[in-house]
Amino acid sequence: xxxxxxxxxxxxxxxxxxxxxxxxxxxxxxxxxxxxxxxxxxxxxxxxxxxxxxxxxxxxxxxxxxxxxxxxxxxxxxxxxxxxxxxxxxxxxxxxxxxxxxxxxxxxxxxxxxxxxxxxxxxxxxxxxxxxxxxxxxxxxxxxxxxxxxxxxxxxxxxxxxxxxxxxxxxxxxxxxxxxxxxxxxxxxxxxxxxxxxxxxxxxxxxxxxxxxxxxxxxxxxxxxxxxxxxxxxxxxxxxxxxxxxxxxxxxxxxxxxxxxxxxxxxxxxxxxxxxxxxxxxxxxxxxxxxxxxxxxxxxxxxxxxxxxxxxxxxxxxxxxxxxxxxxxxxxxxxxxxxxxxxxxxxxxxxxxxxxxxxxxxxxxxxxxxxxxxxxxxxxxxxxx
Numbered sequence: 001x002x003x004x005x006x007x008x009x010x011x012x013x014x015x016x017x018x019x020x021x022x023x024x025x026x027x028x029x030x031x032x033x034x035x036x037x038x039x040x041x042x043x044x045x046x047x048x049x050x051x052x053x054x055x056x057x058x059x060x061x062x063x064x065x066x067x068x069x070x071x072x073x074x075x076x077x078x079x080x081x082x083x084x085x086x087x088x089x090x091x092x093x094x095x096x097x098x099x100x101x102x103x104x105x106x107x108x109x110x111x112x113x114x115x116x117x118x119x120x121x122x123x124x125x126x127x128x129x130x131x132x133x134x135x136x137x138x139x140x141x142x143x144x145x146x147x148x149x150x151x152x153x154x155x156x157x158x159x160x161x162x163x164x165x166x167x168x169x170x171x172x173x174x175x176x177x178x179x180x181x182x183x184x185x186x187x188x189x190x191x192x193x194x195x196x197x198x199x200x201x202x203x204x205x206x207x208x209x210x211x212x213x214x215x216x217x218x219x220x221x222x223x224x225x226x227x228x229x230x231x232x233x234x235x236x237x238x239x240x241x242x243x244x245x246x247x248x249x250x251x252x253x254x255x256x257x258x259x260x261x262x263x264x265x266x267x268x269x270x271x272x273x274x275x276x277x278x279x280x281x282x283x284x285x286x287x288x289x290x291x292x293x294x295x296x297x298x299x300x301x302x303x304x305x306x307x308x309x310x311x312x313x314x315x316x317x318x319x320x321x322x323x324x325x326x327x328x329x330x331x332x333x334x335x336x337x338x339x340x341x342x343x344x345x346x347x348x349x350x351x352x353x354x355x356x357x358x359x360x361x362x363x364x365x366x367x368x369x370x371x372x373x374x375x376x377x378x379x380x381x382x383x384x385x
Contacts, residue, residue, distance in 0.1 A: 002385045004124075005097035006032045007088070007113050009077050009104070010040030011059035013276055014302055017186055018374035020062030027382055030063055031095055035083045035109050037070035056275040066091070072108075083107035089116050099124060099385055101158075105150050118153040124384065125154040128183065130163040130321045131170060133296035148172040156384055158377075160300060161325040181380035182372040183300045183322070190280050190309035191366060200281035208247070208269050210285070215352060216245045218286025218312075220279070221303055223252030228317070228338050230254070231292035233261050236268070238345045241352055249274055249282055283310035287358045288351070290315040292338045308332070308369040313351075313361035315344055326372070332364035 004022075008015065011034065022030045034040060041060065068085045076082040088109050092100065099122040105111050117123050134140055151157070151171050158181035159165040168178055210216060217235070221227050232246045248258065249271045262268035274282050283289065289307035291298075294317070301320040308314060308326060314333035316323045323335045336344050351357050 001027055001029050002098045003096065004028050004030045004381070004385065005092045005095060005100045006030055007035060007092070007100060007102045007110060008032065009083060009107065009110075010034055010036040013055050013057055013059060014183070014185060015103075016057075016059040016061075016063075018184070018377045019065075021374050022378050022381065023063040025378060025382060028378075028385060031097070032063060032065040033088065033092060034065060034067045035070060035085050035088060035107065036067075036077065037075060038067040039075065041067070056277045068109075077107070080106055081108055083109050085109040089113060092117075097121065101126060101381075103127070111150070114150070114153040118155075122155040122385070123153060124381075125151070125157045126181070127157070128160045128164050128299040128321060129167050130299055131167050132163060132298075132319055132321065144171060158380060158384075161321060163321045163324055164299070179380050179384050181377045182325070183302060183305065184372050184374050184377060185302055185305040185309060187305075187309045187369060187373055190283065190306050191311065191369075192280065197280045197284055200278075201284035204271075204281060204285045208271075208285075210245055210247075210269070211243075214243050214245050215288070215348075215355065215358070216247050216286045217315075217348070218247045218249070218283070218289050218307075219292075220249040220274070220282060220289070221291075223248070223250050223254040223258060225254065226293055226295060226297060227252075228292040228294045229258055230261070231338060231341070232268075232290070233258070234341050235344060235348065236262075236265060238341055239348055239352075241349075242267070244348065244352060245269060247271065247286055279306060280310060283307050283312055286312060287362075288313045288315060288333070288348075290344075291317055291320055292336065293317045293319050294338045295319040305369055305372060308365035311359075311362040311366045313358055314365060315347070326368060328364060328368065332361045332368060 019032055068088050070085055072082050072084040100117050101124040102110050102113050103126045148171050151173050156177050156179055157168050159178050160183040219229055219232055223229050245267050247269045251273045289312045291301050291304055298319055299321045301322045304314055304322050304326055316327050316335050317338040318335050327333050327335050334347050
């Protein structure tokens with residue numbers, strides 16, 4: 001059995017499940033080293049949501065882990081010097097791994113791990129950066145040169161999708177070094193046919209006053225400039241249809257502005273942040289999920305995975321890393337330019353005229369997302385090691 005040391009900053013709801021699945025493997029024994037420190041497991045204030053966030057799913061069950069002491073004066077993942085672990089390398093070496101998997105290079109200790117273990121044992125890397133927000137100029141050139149140096153310390157990279165693969169290739173990695181290990185969510189939970197989710201969704205609709213014949217366009221996420229929630233208000237101005245409702249779920253810095261701008265339009269509904277246990281029902285309240293991000297930094301968009309697993313049609317910005325992989329144009333949704341509303345307006349008008357399209361697209365979404373699974377990530381690691 002191969003021993004795999006996993007270096008990552010803190011417990012994340014999209015990683016913990018496949019860590020647990022990997023721990024059940026007959027060929028790989030993982031051990032996770034959390035570098036932010038023990039404080040990372042507690043509820044944390046999220047400045048983008050504007051509130052403390054504590055996920056309501058277990059993130060530390062089913063696998064071995066350790067919180068490594070972090071001595072950074074300003075601890076966190078918001079800057080390079082936020083993760084400083086003097087004992088990390090010695091603790092990893094004491095466990096005697098056969099390989100190491102590092103999540104992200106842009107922290108002091110993570111970059112040191114890449115450099116230290118390079119040439120000693122296989123160094124795997126996980127990151128989801130893309131070229132979608134790159135701007136031409138000297139800064140891009142200098143960054144390319146630096147990242148080519150960084151990735152020379154990586155044996156193989158686990159890429160999450162096509163845009164991420166292009167990024168690794170642009171920074172000097174070879175095709176033979178790249179292994180597809182897609183971004184995934186709990187497809188089984190979100191795609192569950194358990195009637196309770198439909199019942200909970202109907203309860204939401206009753207409370208919100210959504211009629212059975214109304215079409216709901218859903219946005220769920222941080223209400224911040226990058227996510228571009230004002231896109232929905234622009235759509236509302238261009239589609240004067242009483243049967244179209246706009247449901248905005250989340251909190252953030254733009255919340256008050258959005259509510260003020262939507263005041264007087266009964267089609268708009270606002271619901272605050274909902275934790276993971278509530279989200280399968282929330283997706284079922286909507287008929288179409290929209291991610292109109294303008295970037296920078298929308299490297300994937302895991303809400304699209306969740307919406308698709310829930311059997312929803314999707315509208316995805318070309319600035320989102322998942323667009324190339326998850327959207328089959330016209331079959332389960334559309335890819336849009338977030339600065340241009342015309343395509344989206346045309347699509348929604350077509351759906352309003354033929355509501356059967358929504359359920360048909362939702363079923364296509366459900367089929368596509370099945371291959372973007374935790375099991376596929378584990379299989380990719382099994383093949384790589």
